[in-house]
Amino acid sequence: MRIESLPARVDAPVTVRGWTMTTRSSGKIAFLTLRDGTGYLQAVLSKRDVPEPAWEAFGRVTQETSVAVTGVVRAEVRAPGGVELHATDLKILGPSPDFPITPKEHGTAFLFEHRHLWLRSRRQVAIARVRHEVSQAIRDFFYERNFTLVDTPILTGSIGEAAGHLFATQYFDLGTAYLAQTGQLYVEAAAAALGKVYCFGPTFRAEKSKTRRHLTEFWMVEPEVAWNDSDANMRLQEEFVAAIVARCLERRKAELAELERDTAPLERVTPPFPRISYSDAVAKLKTLGSKMEWGQDLGGEDETLLATPYDRPVLVFNYPKQVQAFYMKENPEDPRTVLNNDMLAPEGYGEIIGGSQREDDYDRLLARIRAEGLPEDAYSWYLDLRKYGTFVHAGFGLGVERTVSWICGIPHVREAIAFPRTLYKLWP
Numbered sequence: 001m002r003i004e005s006l007p008a009r010v011d012a013p014v015t016v017r018g019w020t021m022t023t024r025s026s027g028k029i030a031f032l033t034l035r036d037g038t039g040y041l042q043a044v045l046s047k048r049d050v051p052e053p054a055w056e057a058f059g060r061v062t063q064e065t066s067v068a069v070t071g072v073v074r075a076e077v078r079a080p081g082g083v084e085l086h087a088t089d090l091k092i093l094g095p096s097p098d099f100p101i102t103p104k105e106h107g108t109a110f111l112f113e114h115r116h117l118w119l120r121s122r123r124q125v126a127i128a129r130v131r132h133e134v135s136q137a138i139r140d141f142f143y144e145r146n147f148t149l150v151d152t153p154i155l156t157g158s159i160g161e162a163a164g165h166l167f168a169t170q171y172f173d174l175g176t177a178y179l180a181q182t183g184q185l186y187v188e189a190a191a192a193a194l195g196k197v198y199c200f201g202p203t204f205r206a207e208k209s210k211t212r213r214h215l216t217e218f219w220m221v222e223p224e225v226a227w228n229d230s231d232a233n234m235r236l237q238e239e240f241v242a243a244i245v246a247r248c249l250e251r252r253k254a255e256l257a258e259l260e261r262d263t264a265p266l267e268r269v270t271p272p273f274p275r276i277s278y279s280d281a282v283a284k285l286k287t288l289g290s291k292m293e294w295g296q297d298l299g300g301e302d303e304t305l306l307a308t309p310y311d312r313p314v315l316v317f318n319y320p321k322q323v324q325a326f327y328m329k330e331n332p333e334d335p336r337t338v339l340n341n342d343m344l345a346p347e348g349y350g351e352i353i354g355g356s357q358r359e360d361d362y363d364r365l366l367a368r369i370r371a372e373g374l375p376e377d378a379y380s381w382y383l384d385l386r387k388y389g390t391f392v393h394a395g396f397g398l399g400v401e402r403t404v405s406w407i408c409g410i411p412h413v414r415e416a417i418a419f420p421r422t423l424y425k426l427w428p
């Protein structure tokens with residue numbers, strides 16, 4: 001039996017297999033707390049009621065020993081799930097001598113070296129469950145709105161974002177292949193076929209950033225919608241992020257409690273989100289003491305400074321063209337800027353979304369590709385989308401790890417993915 005099924009089996013005899021978290025004994029009575037991935041359970045052994053080998057086995061149980069415990073399920077209001085197990089037998093399945101992660105404090109570096117074992121801790125299990133809920137909320141949100149999921153390639157021949165941050169590999173006789181920084185260019189093609197689409201998968205950035213917001217491999221969900229302009233794009237983002245947060249609040253209460261997350265700020269994440277233009281944001285930042293000038297990108301500290309006064313995510317729109325990617329549509333009302341936006345999460349979590357209306361004019365897009373010195377050949381297929389029935393369209397990318405860190409209230413994105421990849425981490 002799995003631990004999750006025990007509350008429905010009070011007074012029934014069962015056998016449960018799992019891993020031992022803690023043991024304690026008072027001579028004639030012994031307690032084990034078990035974990036099997038579906039829940040936590042206390043088993044009680046009385047020396048009188050179990051065979052001698054079972055009592056002797058208990059003496060050899062250490063942290064993370066895998067065991068099979070047979071017994072009767074008893075109602076116990078103080079226990080998690082409202083039940084405990086009164087054991088009639090105990091067998092050791094796999095001993096665990098000197099488990100490296102003990103209940104004492106360990107440094108972060110040590111824990112990440114033992115990531116494969118650290119994943120078993122209650123906090124890490126809770127984070128994994130919140131991440132799982134976020135992923136499922138993403139899929140359900142788009143499924144319910146009739147978007148089609150399109151899986152885009154990871155090996156690509158064209159650069160999606162910034163040329164400086166690419167992982168490259170030799171691809172047979174065809175030259176260099178890059179690990180995708182984004183699926184966007186491909187979902188743009190798919191949007192002309194299917195109208196409302198999204199991709200959801202791993203993306204790669206060879207950024208030498210050592211911040212708590214950067215990974216070299218992270219998961220991104222990228223919707224792309226035919227006929228949406230920048231304003232409609234921002235409305236979709238609000239609805240989307242509010243739905244993800246609400247879903248976690250509704251279904252992951254226990255996990256958020258395990259993480260000691262104050263959920264009050266999350267309860268406030270309802271549309272509409274405040275909006276501020278980049279130009280107004282710069283003026284505001286200056287009054288708050290920032291040294292940034294019009295034309296520069298917002299740094300992490302600027303983002304935190306700007307977002308702090310708001311009680312929910314804030315949308316910053318229409319950035320200067322020179323700090324943004326080549327594919328963004330020029331703002332007809334101020335050609336120094338583009339029709340894009342970032343979404344900054346509250347509580348200092350920074351940018352969780354980057355999005356834009358796309359340049360749909362063939363000549364202007366070609367001029368941008370040339371101005372950025374991008375290889376024109378590699379983009380001929382992308383330019384075709386502007387040649388054959390060009391269309392107003394917009395989309396965005398939401399970073400899963402940043403969103404999960406924010407919802408969980410954990411300081412660093414590397415705990416928001418099972419096996420993080422950073423500048424310093426390729427193992428385990």
Ligand code: 4AD
Binds near residue numbers: 213222223397399400
């Ligand atoms: O702002 P970015 O670079 O946007 C794009 O890639 C667009 N092509 C998306 C689109 O319009 N379809 O990245 C989008 C989001 C960021 O807001 C951030 O949440 C996350 O991806 N992100 C990272 N997360 C972790 N580590 C990194 N190095 C990240 N870089 C971006």
Ligand code: MG
Binds near residue numbers: 342351353354
């Ligand atoms: Mg961005």
